[in-house]
Amino acid sequence: MDGKHHTPMSRRDLLALIGTVAGSAAMYHAMTSLGFAAESTYNGPIKLNGDPNGASVLILGAGLAGMTAALELRNAGYKVKVLEFNSRPGGRNWTLRGGDTFTELGGNSQTCEFAPGLYINPGPWRIPYHHRGVLDYCRRLNVALEPFIQLNHNALLHASNGFGGKPQRIREIQADFHGHVSELLAKVTQQGALDAAVSKQDKEILLAALRSWGALDSSYAYKSSLIAAGHRGFDKAPGGGRGAAPIAGTPIELSDILQSRLWRYLQSFAQFDFQTTLFQPVGGMDAIGKAFARELGDLIHYNARVTRIQQGSDGVTVTYADTDAQAAVHQEKADWCICTIPLSILSEIEIDVGAPMQAAIEAVPYIASVKIGLQFKRRFWEEDEAIYGGISYTDLPIGQIGYPSMDFNRSGRGVLLGAYLYGLPSAYEFTALTPQERIADAVEFGSRIHPQYRTEFETGVAVAWNRMPFTLGCAGYWTEAARAQHYDNLCQIDGRIVLAGEHVSYMPAWQEGAILSALDAVTRLHQRVMKS
Template structure:
């Protein structure tokens, strides 16, 4: 129950199936502690996802802050900075400083005299000095960037030592690094702006909340794969396999959250236009790796990282530091989160190779990950969602410039002919890859069945959702 809302704890088993390695299983060997877990699927809830937060409230799912970004997080690339990790704050502030310096000099030399009047030019120069932290000491009137204490202190402050800015990173090094191509500015995008939340003790607390609320009202059958769907005039026949053998159930309505590419492979009698729309959807590959560490060294004096994400130009792509249980001895972090070709390549590796490759990458950020006594390899685990049976990916990869995707998305917002069979989930919402999208879609379908809204669209769909941008996998 829960689909991709999947939290992994001690003793849980991850089963995958791939052409390269057949059926594989991993057993989670994390410490048996409610604070020790890996959110293998969704990991955060934006403050503006009001539907999901509403259900967390009425289901008594306790939320805590999820930290998307701290300025102590790191960026690393083998092709820049001598392969040494740099702090997020220094890259961001030094880049702002150099851009402000150049623009201020352009204004000062009259390059924008035609665009701005005198008062506007003076206001812009004042803004650039503040935003770019230009000038220093006796040269405070100059439009020069010398570095900034916004990037931290070069030496630890004491009663004898005031905070001095670290030497700025040369602008040429910043440009050579192409740091902005590694999702560096993702925390500024709407879906990831603070405040964000996570359920205390794991994302599947939401699923458990729904189960508690519905346990006396509905029957939930698991391990019952659907084998055939037949839409009739006044009902829908669904055939499925169970432990007791093949079964058939007839329902007035069917609301299907089956991933569309899997639905397309199930025997059905859909009309051609509906079937074509279902067939159009593609699932995005995505992988995660979880590490249990016996020391939360990233919170210590050397790094001082409490939550947030470090970014790396490497197959591991991202490292998520835990936003819970600060100052404890043990912690679990997400040591890889990737998509696209990186996820395809990673998913084809053996389980052991995945962990070795993931550890090799994360050591570039923090060498402590290479110390077996701190981060044992056998306490790592991975999941390639494209290899998970009945899921086969992380989200539907709609393309906003595809006319075929727009037509399919538009068609799937409406039921199959007869108004008895509906598709639901984040896959048919403006928020693919987000739980809010799934609830949004369910709300749309339930209101349609109940007659609260017209089944015909109010406005035509111009384009399909931009899945890559919305999920941060672009």
């Protein structure tokens, strides 16, 4: 030891270091090993063997967790009933189309005025290839899927104080950043600074790899050339006939990229959750919720607001009120209860559970998120800028602009995801605005990236999840300390009640987390029933 005092590196610092040096994919897997995140553990349809002898289960919530539980329990011979707050299935699995209406807390109502065939997914909008549970249920329920485009190299990166506020193409920033870093590393390698770590043979291979990966010239320099243009694009693309020779553009200086901080958005495409291939249901994400609901039929009772959950030694009694004008109060009884109500709502409901589970219910806040859909007279992002799908990123309060991954190269109106704010300070700021103000701000900020907004915008719809009365937030937000203290207690079967949902998973905010949680709850509940 050198005798100096060393401050121990926290796991948070370690993850940040891994993310900086090795990229987000490596950081995700490090999070998995530390217990912060996990890949889907779905191994195929569950098997609930044995006769439940007429046991009944009341399921609270017809989101994907609740409907997954209902489907599997019904198939295993249980008597099942589902109570759902909304007049539709799916919960946060939701799609807005022309004619749809909804009212948020505070009384502001919106009617979506999108043209026929256009829609926005205010909740989940993509399915990673490794979310095998969601994909399997889509297959079993005949939900057609199509590709969701996460990375479009021709989409934009925008920094308010970088490049005079002019958006830059992702391909240019990515290629130039890789090129400059490759040149620096090649120089270090040539100068022998890596001799202690790299053998002579590996050094030669490394230089060849850097030259290829970074589009370097024969002297290992990254500069304007047709080699570099093959990665970042051309000032004048190759053509046909006379004057068809391409002209290479001038790479952006490394210092300009570093100062603009646009490099930070490149990690979004490397994250395990967002690596290709991703999918979306044809026609809207709610195709999944509707498919579950068709299978379950009248087992779902809609417009039911749960007000109390009681349990005794022989069963569970749930009190609920109709959400229509009559607001009649009813009670439903069953032997067991699976509750998928978001903790943000459940913490306000009287429920008979032990102190450990009650503390866990109250320990998890819900993160703020806002999505804004904007309809335009034409698909100018395709016609004017050759952007077909993908996402543009900005440091403006709107965060992201998402381009539709369907109906490419068609004339007529189109809808953009004009803002996606997740856990950002601006998400809370936008939530405090009226829907009309949110839409107006999204148009104003978006016009700094796409000037066409000003003349092409027609109508919009804005969903602030903290104001949605059935969730009061987007998703459960677990801290490391909260997981250590409360997560296991939240997972326990408390008497005759067990919880499920994305909040009872290590995949919060993902539909896969909701499904895996439901399958785990159903399996453990069935084992309890078989023993009793």
